[in-house]
Amino acid sequence: MCLGVPGKVVTVEGDFADVDFGGVRRKVSLLLYPEVGEGDYVLVHVGFVIQRLEKQEALQTLELFAEIEKAYEESTDEEP
């Protein structure tokens, strides 16, 4: 029950982190999991980090998307 989305921590400021989800950023609370640093991959539910993800595993999903996105952008001309 519950949407949990993996993202990458961009910056940490006190009890909050700015987390990147494929280009979209959200301000996320660290109250339930303060031990995160910049560059970490985290699982987010209702605006809270609930778990840090092992980089290896998180990358399986995120990197694949980045690869896909990169390949996609290279194969089409983006409008200005």
Next chain:
Amino acid sequence: MKSQLTRSHEAGSSASLLEEIAALARKPTRFMEVCGTHTVSIFRSGIRSLLPQSLELISGPGCPVCVTPLGEIDQAVALAREEGVALVSFGDVMRVPGSSSSLSQERAGGRDVRVITSPLDAVEIARGEPHKKIVFFAIGFETTSPAIAAAITEAKRQGVRNLSILSSQRLIPPAMRALLSSDAVQIDGFLLPGHVSVIIGKAPYSFIARDFSLRGVITGFEPLDILEGVVMLLRQIQEGRAEIENQYTRAVQVEGNERARRIMGEVFSPVSARWRGLGTIPDSGLALREEFKEMDVAVSFDIPYKDMADPPGCRCSEILQGLTTPPHCPLFGARCTPEDPIGPCMVSSEGSCAAFYKYGGLS
């Protein structure tokens, strides 16, 4: 380019998992996906259309909206009608019909009803609008309750005085125990909720194997996760094992999130709770502890819970227990549709009936 990469990764792996499923599921087998988000994932990815006839996946009670009694929706609706109240909740609950209205209907009628996506939004709204009484209709399971607890702690720390909580939270393991204690249910294994498990870890499920000799696999939500979870359950059956395993290793630590559980325990204590379809289950709900009691709606409003019977003909109760499937309900698709739902199984985007209506059924 994009489609080629996706296809090669996912379709390839799913093909081999599906082959293994077909090979292992020779006898009629029933697994229950406890979690409503799994139900949606299963339907969205079209997994049902790929499973062998012998394997049946049934939806369990892990749908916060489906198991919330009518009377609690009525309370939320009544609170939304109170003078000076802004009722806030998660989008999932907006269209659930109470005995006479729903939150989205109240909003259409001009009441101040707002959708939030984080419990901290409720605190922020309360702080920013001190002249209004903010009522947070707090639904969810163990995945969400720690966040709600953290937000309540924050509210108190910041001296927010105009926030009240209508707690409608529930706990999964007690519901599973109640389900298993009933003789009617015949299940061969459980796909256990991946994100609830991020919080509670593996231990709370061990009673399933120990007391009922049944098996469960903590499973993630991508199509491949679900297929892997099914394979792991089938392998257990083949090897004569009844254990709790973790498929979702990239997110679920065996010990769960201890801090989250502690924060949850500081704010809430387990109480008896009513579950639509399962009745009253001890220690399966959460209520505010003494130090936070002033934030309970009961303190600021006189809108007690009133028990309401299910609408006539509605078979949501049986569907929630996995005793029957949506097409067997006489109202399904005829008088009960997503636009005009009679029971919550149809209204919730993760309810069995809505998922079935939107994603199932094809010649």
Next chain:
Amino acid sequence: MRHTTILLAHGAGGKLTHDLVNELFLPALTNDILRTLDDSAVIPTEYCKLAVTTDSYVVKPLFFPGGDIGRLALCGTVNDLAMAGAMPRGICASFILEEGFSTKALGQIVTSLKTAAHEAGVLIVAGDTKVVERGAAEGLFITTSGVGTIPEGVDMGAAHARAGDAIIINGPIGDHEVAILLSRGEFSLKGTVRSDCAPLNSLVQKMLGVSHDIHVLRDPTRGGLATVLWEIAQASGVGVIVEEERITLRQEVRGVCDLLGFDPLYLANEGKLVAVVPKQEAEAILEAMRTEPLGREASIIGKVASENPGRVLLKTRIGGHRLLEPLSGEQFPRIC
């Protein structure tokens, strides 16, 4: 009418909007032209077929990345004409302004309207202005109407899809609705997605230049791609089959959908068209589309079949399938 009051969901463009039109408006106003409920009305005259359409714009916020209500109002109506294959000949714009609205903001909006009209190669030929009391209009509402002429031999409509046809879309879905959502700042999300709001008439003229045998053109606005595919399947009495892996999304749009639990197939677009064309014409049409800025990412996403008439089947990434229903009510963000 089951409902005694109008719900916000009645304006969402999905099943409830359909019901409202079918149960309240049509019985009162019906005629053969209105009943087709295509994007534009096609009126035969002694000289040529005319396309006529009207739309109101109530978007909030008024300004968003990629456009504003002025641009939206122009493109929306031009696009409805374009979906009938019409060359837009004139657009009318009526403004309902709220007392207290900034004249500077109004100026910006009108400039956007002008710029979009210039892009589309169309003139604003008539207009009207009314002012209502503070609180009655949330800034402003714009209604645009448009008239266009349809070239000889062009006859498109939602009911014209035939088994064997190919289904084409000109790019990724969901940009407009996500851009609006992000610019509302409601869910603590920040992103750079821009609305795809753009006039499609040049693209359509290019396509018609290659083939007059295009069967259906629809723009997937409110209700999204799934709803439009369903409308076509219903109107034509055919089955529609689309492949999930061929439908593209920008990464940010996917991120927002994941975060809020939205299904991208139901998100509104304002610069996209769905074309249903005879299979043998598809390659030529695609080639022509890709020479236009708004058609560079055009691709085939599915086909029309005779099985399962009136229904839309999505073949999923892992090789399974599911049915697509039209949007019912609004999409609310989910947490579960």
